[in-house]
Amino acid sequence: MMRRTWVIKAILVVSFLALTILGGLGLYEQRRFDIPIVAGPGVTKVVKLSDYSQGLKGTIADTLVFILEGKEAGGKALIMANTHANEPEGMLAALIMIENAVVDRGTLIIIPQFNHSASRNTKPGDGYPLYFEIETEWGKKTFRMGNRDASPLDQWPDPDVYIHYPEKQLLSFIDARNTNRTWPGRPNGLLMERVTFAAMEIMRREKVDIAVDIHGAETMFPVTNCIVAPEKSLRIATMAALTVKAKEGFDSHVEPSPVGFRGLSHREIGDHAETLPFLLEAPIPFLDQPTGPKTEKFLLDGKDPFLLSLARKKKLFVPYDESGWPVEKRVGQHCSLTMEILRQHAKRVPDRAVEVRGVPRYADIVKNGVGSYFHDPAKAERSKIYLN
Amino acid sequence: MVMIFYYVISAFLAVLLIWNFIREKKNVEDMALYLLVLVPLVLRILRVK
Amino acid sequence: MSGQIGIILGVMILAYAAAKAAKLSVEISMFLSAVAGGIGGALVRTPSFGQLFRHLVEGSFTYLDVILVFSTATIFMAIISESGGVNYVVRATVRYFYNKRVIALLLLMIIILIPGALTGAGSISLLVVGAPVAMALGLLGIPKRRVAAILFIVAGLSAAAPPVNIWAMILTAGTAIPYVGFELPLGIPVLLLGTFTVLVLGLRKQAATTFEKALKGMPEVPAKMSWWRVLIPFLVFFGSVLAYRIWPFRFPVLGLPLEFTLSAVAAWLVSPKKINILTLSRDTVKRLLPLLATIVVVGMLQQVMTATGVRGLLSFAVISTPLVLLILSLAVVIPVSEGVLTYGAAAVVGIPLIWYLDSIGFHATVAIAGLTLLWPLGDGLPPTALIGRLSVMVSEYKESYWKFLRSTWLPWLLITIVGILMIVFSARLEFLVRWSM
Numbered sequence: 001m002m003r004r005t006w007v008i009k010a011i012l013v014v015s016f017l018a019l020t021i022l023g024g025l026g027l028y029e030q031r032r033f034d035i036p037i038v039a040g041p042g043v044t045k046v047v048k049l050s051d052y053s054q055g056l057k058g059t060i061a062d063t064l065v066f067i068l069e070g071k072e073a074g075g076k077a078l079i080m081a082n083t084h085a086n087e088p089e090g091m092l093a094a095l096i097m098i099e100n101a102v103v104d105r106g107t108l109i110i111i112p113q114f115n116h117s118a119s120r121n122t123k124p125g126d127g128y129p130l131y132f133e134i135e136t137e138w139g140k141k142t143f144r145m146g147n148r149d150a151s152p153l154d155q156w157p158d159p160d161v162y163i164h165y166p167e168k169q170l171l172s173f174i175d176a177r178n179t180n181r182t183w184p185g186r187p188n189g190l191l192m193e194r195v196t197f198a199a200m201e202i203m204r205r206e207k208v209d210i211a212v213d214i215h216g217a218e219t220m221f222p223v224t225n226c227i228v229a230p231e232k233s234l235r236i237a238t239m240a241a242l243t244v245k246a247k248e249g250f251d252s253h254v255e256p257s258p259v260g261f262r263g264l265s266h267r268e269i270g271d272h273a274e275t276l277p278f279l280l281e282a283p284i285p286f287l288d289q290p291t292g293p294k295t296e297k298f299l300l301d302g303k304d305p306f307l308l309s310l311a312r313k314k315k316l317f318v319p320y321d322e323s324g325w326p327v328e329k330r331v332g333q334h335c336s337l338t339m340e341i342l343r344q345h346a347k348r349v350p351d352r353a354v355e356v357r358g359v360p361r362y363a364d365i366v367k368n369g370v371g372s373y374f375h376d377p378a379k380a381e382r383s384k385i386y387l388n
Numbered sequence: 389m390v391m392i393f394y395y396v397i398s399a400f401l402a403v404l405l406i407w408n409f410i411r412e413k414k415n416v417e418d419m420a421l422y423l424l425v426l427v428p429l430v431l432r433i434l435r436v437k
Numbered sequence: 438m439s440g441q442i443g444i445i446l447g448v449m450i451l452a453y454a455a456a457k458a459a460k461l462s463v464e465i466s467m468f469l470s471a472v473a474g475g476i477g478g479a480l481v482r483t484p485s486f487g488q489l490f491r492h493l494v495e496g497s498f499t500y501l502d503v504i505l506v507f508s509t510a511t512i513f514m515a516i517i518s519e520s521g522g523v524n525y526v527v528r529a530t531v532r533y534f535y536n537k538r539v540i541a542l543l544l545l546m547i548i549i550l551i552p553g554a555l556t557g558a559g560s561i562s563l564l565v566v567g568a569p570v571a572m573a574l575g576l577l578g579i580p581k582r583r584v585a586a587i588l589f590i591v592a593g594l595s596a597a598a599p600p601v602n603i604w605a606m607i608l609t610a611g612t613a614i615p616y617v618g619f620e621l622p623l624g625i626p627v628l629l630l631g632t633f634t635v636l637v638l639g640l641r642k643q644a645a646t647t648f649e650k651a652l653k654g655m656p657e658v659p660a661k662m663s664w665w666r667v668l669i670p671f672l673v674f675f676g677s678v679l680a681y682r683i684w685p686f687r688f689p690v691l692g693l694p695l696e697f698t699l700s701a702v703a704a705w706l707v708s709p710k711k712i713n714i715l716t717l718s719r720d721t722v723k724r725l726l727p728l729l730a731t732i733v734v735v736g737m738l739q740q741v742m743t744a745t746g747v748r749g750l751l752s753f754a755v756i757s758t759p760l761v762l763l764i765l766s767l768a769v770v771i772p773v774s775e776g777v778l779t780y781g782a783a784a785v786v787g788i789p790l791i792w793y794l795d796s797i798g799f800h801a802t803v804a805i806a807g808l809t810l811l812w813p814l815g816d817g818l819p820p821t822a823l824i825g826r827l828s829v830m831v832s833e834y835k836e837s838y839w840k841f842l843r844s845t846w847l848p849w850l851l852i853t854i855v856g857i858l859m860i861v862f863s864a865r866l867e868f869l870v871r872w873s874m
C-alpha cells in the first residue's frame with residue numbers, strides 16, 4: 001500500500017515537472033529575447049530613458065531612446081510606440097522611422113518600446129502567440145508579442161485600487177501597470193509612473209513641440225481608427241486627418257480627448273508640458289473579443305469571419321470586409337499620419353519645424369510590405385545594431 | 389521593497405502546499421491539485437513569469 | 438470556422454462530462470477539459486501542439502494574485518477564530534441585539550458589506566467576517582441553509598458595492614469609460630436589495646430558540662479575550678487599506694495579500710491563546726485546496742478557450758443576438774458566464790456588450806452598474822461557484838448544494854429584475870451618475 005502511494009506521487013511529481021519546465025521555458029525565453037534594431041542614416045545619438053529620470057536606472061523598464069538630429073535648428077518631436085506592447089503596429093512604424101528617416105531640420109526623438117517591461121510580458125488568459133514574424137528580403141525578422149501591462153515581475157503587487165497621481169481619480173488596479181494611465185507620473189512612484197515621468201522630463205527639458213503616442217484599438221471600440229487630441233492639438237489633428245484623406249485616400253477621424261479621464265497621454269502631456277500631444281489609433285482586429293483563434297496570422301492579416309459577420313450587422317466602428325485589416329495598412333496609416341502631423345505643425349510654426357524625409361507613406365508600405373523597410377542586422381555595421 | 393514580501397508569501401504558500409502534498413496518503417486527486425496550484429507559484433518564485 | 442471551433446467546444450464539454458461521469462472532482466474535470474480543448478485545437482494548429490504546455494502554464498497565472506489574497510485572508514481569519522475572537526464577537530452581538538431582530542439583521546448585513554465593498558471581492562467578506570456572522574445568524578434562529586443563502590447574496594452585493602467594483606473596473610478599463618460616478622447607481626440598489634434579502638430570508642425565526650438557550654449554545658471564549666484583542670487585527674487591516682486611500686502618494690502600495698499577512702501577524706501576537714501558526718496555515722491551505730485549484734484551472738481553461746477561438750465564439754453568440762432577446766437573455770448569460778469564467782466574464786461578454794449598448798444610446802455607466810448586479814449571482818453557479826461554495830463552507834451547511842441555491846430564488850429574481858431594468862432605463866437613470874460626481 002505504501003509502495004503504491006509512492007509510485008503515484010512519483011508519477012505526479014514527474015508530470016508536474018514536465019508541465020512546469022516545458023511550459024515555463026517558452027515564457028522564460030520570451031522575456032529574454034532581444035530584437036535587433038539597425039540604426040538608420042538619420043540616427044545621431046542613442047540614449048536611455050533613465051538618462052532623464054534616475055529612478056529607472058538598472059530596471060527592466062529602462063529603454064532605448066533614438067535621437068535623429070537635423071543639420072538645421074528647428075522644433076522637436078517625440079514619438080512613442082509600444083505604450084501598449086500588444087499593439088505592435090506602433091512599434092513597427094517607429095522602427096521603420098528609426099531605420100530609414102533622415103532629419104533635415106529640427107529633432108526627432110523616438111522611443112520604439114516605451115513600456116519595455118510590458119514588451120517582455122505576456123497576457124495570461126488571452127492565449128496570444130509569444131512572437132510574430134515579418135517577412136523581409138533577407139528572411140524573417142522576429143518580434144516579441146508583449147502585453148498591454150507591465151510584468152508583475154517588475155512591478156508587484158498591484159494596489160487594491162489604483163489612485164492616479166496627482167488627480168486622485170480611482171482607476172482599476174490593473175492600470176497601475178498600464179503606461180497609458182500613469183501619466184504624468186512621479187520620479188519616485190511606482191515603476192510605470194517613473195517611466196511616464198521620464199518621458200515628461202524629455203518633453204520639458206528638451207522643449208518638445210509635438211508628442212505622438214502610437215496605438216492600435218479594437219474594431220468594436222468607438223475610439224478606433226482616429227487621432228485623439230486635446231483642445232490645443234485639435235487644429236493640427238483635424239488638418240492632418242483631412243489631408244491624408246484627400247491626398248492618400250484613407251480615413252482617420254479626430255476624437256477630442258475627454259477632460260474627465262485622467263492618466264492618458266493625450267490628456268496629461270498637454271496639461272503638464274508645453275508639448276502638443278496626439279494619440280494615433282489604428283484598428284487591430286486581433287484584440288477584439290468575438291474572434292476566432294488568436295493566431296500569429298490573424299495578428300498580421302486581421303482577417304476574421306466573426307468580425308465580418310458583425311460588420312454586416314453594423315456592430316463595428318470601422319469598415320471591414322474580406323480583406324481584413326492587414327498590418328501593412330495599420331503601419332502605413334501610422335507613418336503617414338505622424339509625418340502629416342509634423343508637416344501641419346511646420347506650416348503653423350515655421351521656426352519650430354521638424355522636417356523629415358525617407359519615411360515611407362501609406363501607399364508605399366501597403367505596396368512593398370512592412371518588412372522591406374527593415375535592414376539585415378547580419379550585414380549592418382556592428383556599431384549600428386542596438387538590442388532592445 | 390514591498391515586492392520582497394510577496395516572494396516570501398509565495399514561498400510560504402508553496403511550502404504549505406508541498407507539505408500537504410507529502411502528508412496526503414490516500415486522495416490522489418488532492419495530490420494532483422496541490423501540484424497544480426504549485427505551478428504558477430514555483431514559476432513566480434523562480435522569476436520565470 | 439465556427440464549425441471547427443464548435444467541435445473544439447464540444448470536445449471540451451465531452452471531456453468534462455466524461456470526467457464527471459468517472460466520479461472525478463469538478464477541479465480535475467475542468468483541468469481535463471482544458472487539456473482536451475488544447476489537444477482539439479492542436480489538431481488544427483490553433484494553437485500548435487508545441488504551445489499546449491505553455492498555454493496551460495501561462496493560463497495558470499491569470500488569477501495568481503487572487504490565490505495569494507484567498508490564502509492570506511483565510512489564514513488571517515483562521516487565527517482570529519482559533520484565538521476565540523469570533524465566538525467573542527458573536528456572543529456580544531447576540532446578547533445586545535437578540536430582541537431587536539431587524540436592527541441585528543441590518544447590522545450584520547452592513548458588517549458583510551464593508552470588506553467586499555472596500556476590496557471588490559465578495560470572497561473577502563466571507564473569509565473575513567463570514568464565520569462570525571453565520572454563527573450570529575444561526576443564534577437568531579435562522580436555519581443553516583438560509584444563513585448560507587443570506588451570506589451568498591449579501592456577499593455578492595458587497596462585491597458590486599462601491600467604492601471598488603472589480604467587474605465595473607475591468608469594463609471601464611476595457612471600454613475607456615472613466616471609473617467615476619458609480620457611487621449612487623451601485624450604492625442605492627445594493628443597500629435596498631441587501632435589506633430586502635436579509636429581511637426576506639432572516640426575519641422569520643424558524644428554530645425555536647430562546648435567548649437563554651442561544652446564550653448557552655455558544656462556545657466558550659478564553660478568559661483573557663477582550664474587545665481590543667479582537668479589534669486590533671481588524672484595525673491593522675482596515676488601517677492599511679484606508680491609509681493608501683488617504684495618503685496615496687506617501688503610503689506604499691501594500692496590496693491585499695500583504696495587508697492580510699500583517700493583520701494575521703497582529704492577530705497572532707494579541708491572541709490570548711498560543712497558536713501554532715505553521716500547522717494552522719497548513720490545515721487552512723488543505724481546506725482551501727478546492728477553491729485554489731479552481732482559480733488556477735479556470736485561468737488555464739480561459740487561456741485554452743481564447744487560443745482556440747472558443748471564447749470568441751461564445752462572445753460572438755452573445756453579441757449577435759437581437760437586442761430585445763439579448764437584454765432578456767442577460768438574466769441567464771451574465772450569471773452563467775461568471776460561473777464559467779469568473780472575472781474573465783466581464784471582459785469576454787461585458788466589453789463588447791457595453792460597446793454595443795453605448796453605441797445605440799444606452800448610458801454606459803448605469804448599464805455597467807446594472808450588469809454588475811447580475812454577475813455576482815453567477816458566483817453561485819458551477820463549475821466554479823466560488824462564493825456559493827465559500828458561503829456553504831463558512832456557514833457549515835452540510836446538505837445539498839442545490840437546495841441551498843434554490844432558497845436564494847426570491848432575492849435572486851429581484852436582483853435580476855433590478856439589474857435588467859437599470860440597463861433598459863439607463864439613459865433615464867443618468868441623473869444618478871451626475872449626482873455621484
Ligand SMILES: [Zn+2]
Nearest residue numbers: 084087215216
Ligand atoms: Zn493602446
